[in-house]
Amino acid sequence: MSLSHAPELVHISSGAEAIRTALDERKFDLIITTLHIEDMSPIAFARRVKEAGLDIPVVLLGYDNREMSELLATKDFSIFDKVFIWQGDYRIVLAIIKFLEDRNNVENDTKKVGVQSIILIEDNVRFYSSYLPIIYTEILKQSQNLMSEGLNLSHKYLRMRARPKILLCTTFEEGWEYFEKYEEYVLGIISDVDFKKEGRHDPNAGIEFARKVKERHSDIPILLQSTIGENEIKAGEIGADFLIKNSPTLLEDLKKFMLNNFGFGDFVFKTPEGKEVGRAKNLLELERQLKKIPDESLLYHASRNHFSNWLIARTEFWLAHRLRPQKVTDFATPDDLRQSLINSLREFRKSRQVGIISDFNKESFDPTITFARIGGGSMGGKARGLGFVNRLLSDFEVRYHFKGVKIFVPSAVVIGTEIFDYFVNNNNLLDFALRSDNDADIKKKFLNARKFPKDVVEALKDFLTIVKTPIAVRSSSLLEDSQDQPFAGVYDTFMLPNNEKSLELRLEKLLKTIKRIYASIYLKKSKDYIRMTSYRLEEEKMAVIIQMLVGADHNGKFYPEFSGVAKSYNYYPISPLKSSDGIAAVAPGLGKYIVDGEMPLRFSPKHPSRLTQFSTIDDMLNFTPNHFYALDLNSEFKVETLDEERMIKKYTLQAALEDGTLNFTCSTYSKDNNRIYDGAERAGPKVFSLAPILKYKLFPLTDILNLLLEMSSWGTASPVEIEFAVNLSVPQGKPAEFALLQMRPMVIDSELEELDATDYSEESLLCKSNRVLGNGIKNDIRDIVYVNRRKFETKYTSIMAEEVEYFNNKLIGMRAPYLLIGIGRWGSLDPWLGIPVKWEQINGAAAIIESNYGNTNIVPSQGSHFFQNLTSFKVGYFSVNQIDKDNYIDWDWLDKLDVEEEKIYTKRIRLEKPLTIKINGQKNFGIILKPE
Structure with missing residues (x-):
């Protein structure tokens, strides 16, 4: 700015x-x-x-x-x-500061210089928090254009400080006081219609304010906004512009109104005679010039401390103080002096990149450590989380804390949200994408859009000349990984082999992938998700992370030994574990296995030997990962469709055994004596048990997880979830790699009240469970959607998912929260374990019950985006194991109720009076009371 x-x-x-x-x-x-x-x-x-x-x-x-x-x-x-x-936009901090500066300085600056003012009348906190960043950004852009005409530095900043002031008001009287005081200097007015006048809400206050202004100065532009469309006629009658607040393009229209209506030096290398022989704008150029300037110029500047003085002026204090004590006489020859300066600059530039986010530069980008950005704007929530944890690793010197292990955030570049804005606006995609409900059309239009900033394309080309190994292209929207709504799994991620010989082909694939991630904001599942939050879709913006993929090439397959998710808070602790002990979910290969909700190996990092979910040998054989995912380096990736399934393929554990990647992670089952032995040496089927690591500490996984979870929880002041990958297939002499792929705050209900949920007879209960997620009371649910247990068969669970989606969409349209009851695990990728719904198929449910079937005890998922969304929306989540006397569902009562609508396997019931749901989050216990 x-x-x-x-x-x-x-x-x-x-x-x-x-x-x-x-x-x-x-x-x-x-x-x-x-x-x-x-x-x-x-x-x-x-x-x-x-x-x-x-x-x-x-x-x-x-x-x-x-x-x-x-x-x-x-x-x-x-x-x-x-x-x-x-609301995710970092510019709100700028807006807060500018708002206070304007309030304090308006009288002085108006009186002395005649600075103009814009009066903004808005009493809705959410709206003015959206407006102010937009307004200040546009004003500062305008000021930058004026600055280019400045004669010198002082003149340039005078122009910047002479920008219009923004005077934020919330009442009629406050706005009118400002108007009368600065009447001759009011550039324009942006006002709500309904706000307080004379101490009461007046639905016509804005109309009256605009009318009084126009009576005095008819040429002052005025923009009125309202949620009531009829006010547009009233605004037109007094000569004011109008915007409807519910418009999907409100903020864009606000920018258009404003545009239409509100009109240190270089290091100069010299010879002792004063002849210029070179010039440097920054440290990199200084390093380049040092390589070629003549000896006489080098000695001239070094003997007068010119280098350290220039660095101090640029606030490079550490390097300046390092160079200042050095004297020309300390070096035998000018070349020794020259090389010392170059080495100091190079080391300093490299050290600055560790733990920080720098602007991408081909010359300085190091694919082993650099976290850089391309373009302006926000980096989005996911990149912010990575940048933050990257900084923590450096501040606490954790990277090499464990002998033989490197802990790091994979090198990456982040494309800022300004590039997203450019792409969407210059290709005229915004209005179409906001209004279209056809995913295929949106993807096609985004992929075919041709306008992309040339400087960004060149930067990406430079990046690909350096990085020729597989990459992950990941979303990082403004709202992603926020503390209240993490948006987990809503947007797309793609992995590219990035191994073609043609640079142009690799660049084309990368650009297409970025466009697909941009499009994912406007797809149906994203719109459905945002509709369930308090955010506006047009407020969402997308940054993109291009990150080095962690792993190694194993016979044409690229993957790490294992990936995982670790959480500092466990929603379902099994005694003697406590919630605060945390939980980890780990699977071989890429993290797709866990993200998709399959059955990982779960353990508490604080008690790794207690695998409480495995009570028998059969449990170990049936409920541990039996396959993994890897990036196929030989696949032909179709740019037109971006079909990730052609690249990320499923392989059996036998393939991992042949690759040698199970040596530290598996056990072997002996059919002869029905026992499981740790390690891969014996003949027999392999079980992904992680026993060599969890039992014998061949890799300090649990110590690393405990340290990182504690550090990240402290750093965010909240429970956290981290995603990681471990690569043990490293060249001899190199440390094993523990890569932090993501860190996000966990959403835990802040309600701390201890609810009495035990003083009720069983006849009054529809359900009770001692494995419940959530906390508090819900008493507004009158609709129930449930799976008919008499018709339930696992082979038909996909059909059940479609039927549930039908009822979900219907009840969302009716704005009716509902109770969802099913058999098996909701959101399971495996239809034999439960009903394979995606989040968008059940996102209208206010409470969910999943019940076991037969003697099968379904363990709730701890690693999927599906589960994260349940917690984000504070959905009451009951897991009922009816073998346990403390768990109960009254199926007979359900079956006797009148059915509002029925499908083959599912029913919808409408109750005359609502259910009451009570959940004690401290004890993970909850009940659902039948209507009185």
Whole structure:
């Protein structure tokens, strides 16, 4: 944005420490607080700031979730200077700072210079939190255009600071006071229609405000917004523009209105005589120039500390202080001096990249360590998580903490969201994609779109000249991996062999893949997901991560020894394990096995020897992974269809045995004596048990997981989930690789009330279970969709999934949350273990029951995106094992109810009175009460 400087941000965890720090240092201009402070409520904190005599504005920045909505509706927030909502757009921080600067500076700057102002009247926190980043971005872009005409640096920044002020108001009187005070300097007005006037909500306040303004100055542009379409006529009558707030293109239309209506130096190498022999804008150019400038110029600058002085001016303090003590006389020859300077610059540039995100540069990109970005805008939630954990690894020096192991985030480049904006807008895709409900048409249109920024294409070509090994191309949207709605598994990920000889062909495939990921925002499953949240689809933007794939080439198959997901909180602890012990799910090969919801090996990193789900030999044989996924390096990838199934293929464990990748991860079953022996040496069927690692510590997996989970939980102040891959097939002398692929906060219900869910007779209960996810009370569910147990057969579970989807879509259309009851595991990829629904097929369910069938005990999934979405939407989740006396479903009561609609295998019931669902999240116990 060409701002004169970036603000320094200081992070503090407790309110008491924040107040103490502010009092001691007296250097802070702003305090931003979230809803969750470890030692007091934010309201109490803001009050104590004022009581401490600190004249510092306090702003509340909260998540757009249920908790925030309830607080806004019930609490008085006047203690704060303003309340904003975080919606994934990093520019909200800029907007908060600029809002406060404008409020403080408007009177002085208007009086002295005649700076213009835009009055924004909006009392909805969510809307002005969306508007302000958009408005400030457009104004600062305009200021940049003006800056190019500046005569010198001071003149340029004067132009920047002479930009229009934004005056945010929430009431009629506040807006009118600003208008009367700066009447001659008002550039325009953006206003809601319904807001407070004279202390009461007035549905015509905005119309009245606009009318009074137009009576005085008919040429002031005014934009009115409302959720009521009829207000467009009223706006037109007084000469104001109008936008409907429910429009899918509201923010884009706001930008269009504004566009249409609101009009340090280089290092110069010289000879002692003053002749210029070279010039450098940055450290890389400085390094290049040092290689070729004449000795006399080198000695001239080195003897006068010009290099260290220039570095200090560029805030490269560490390198400057390293070079300053050196003298020309310390080196035998000018070439020795030259090489020392070049080596210092190169080492410094490389060290800076460890643990940070740099701008991509072909010359400095190191495929072993670099995490870089291409293009501006946000990096999205997934990349932010990776960048954060990458920084933690460096700050705590964890990378080589374990002997013989390298812990790292795979090298990657991130394409920022500005490139997504460019692609969507310049190819005229936005309106079509927002309104279309045909996935095939959306994919085709995105793939065929031709306009892509040339500089980005060139950067990607440079990247591919360096990286010729397999890559993963992954989504990283604004909202992905957020604390309230992780969007897990909603968007696409592709893996490319990236091994063709033709650079142009590899580039074409990469660009097509990026376009497909862009398109995935607008596909049906994404729209269905966002519809269930408080977000707007047009607010979502996509960054893309291009990441080195972890693993090795095994006879034309690329994969790691194993991949996994580890969580610091276990939703289903089996005694003696505790929820806080965490849980890990591991499978051989690529992580697709776990993401798709298949049956991984599960264990607690704190108690790795307790595999409580395996009580018998048969359990080990039947419920451990018997296949794996790998990238086929010899597959022919069709660019037109991007059919990932042609590349990611399923293989048996025998293939892994032949590749030599089971040596550290398997056991062997002996048919002769019906026993399982650790290791792969014996003859017999192999079982993926991870025994050589979990029992004999041949690789410090559990120690690594415990350390990373603890570190990440501390770093995010919440439970976390990490995805990882382990590659043991490394060249001799190289350390084994533990790669962190993703880190996201887990969503755990913040309701802490201990519910009494035991004082009820069995006759009053539809269901009870001691394996329940969630917490709290639901009492608004009158619809039940359930699988007919009398007709249930595992061979028909795919048909059942289609029937459930039919009822789900119908009830979503009716805005009716419902209880879903099934047999076997919901969301299982294996139809023999349960009903293979995807999340979008059941996303209208407010509570879900899964029951075992026969004597089969179905273990709930802990590793799939499906399961993550259940927790994200705070769906009550009951797992019922009817062999256990503490588990119960009253099937007979269900069968006696009148059926509203019936399919072959499923029924829908409509109750006259709602069910009551009570879940005690502290004890993982819950009940569902029949209507009174």
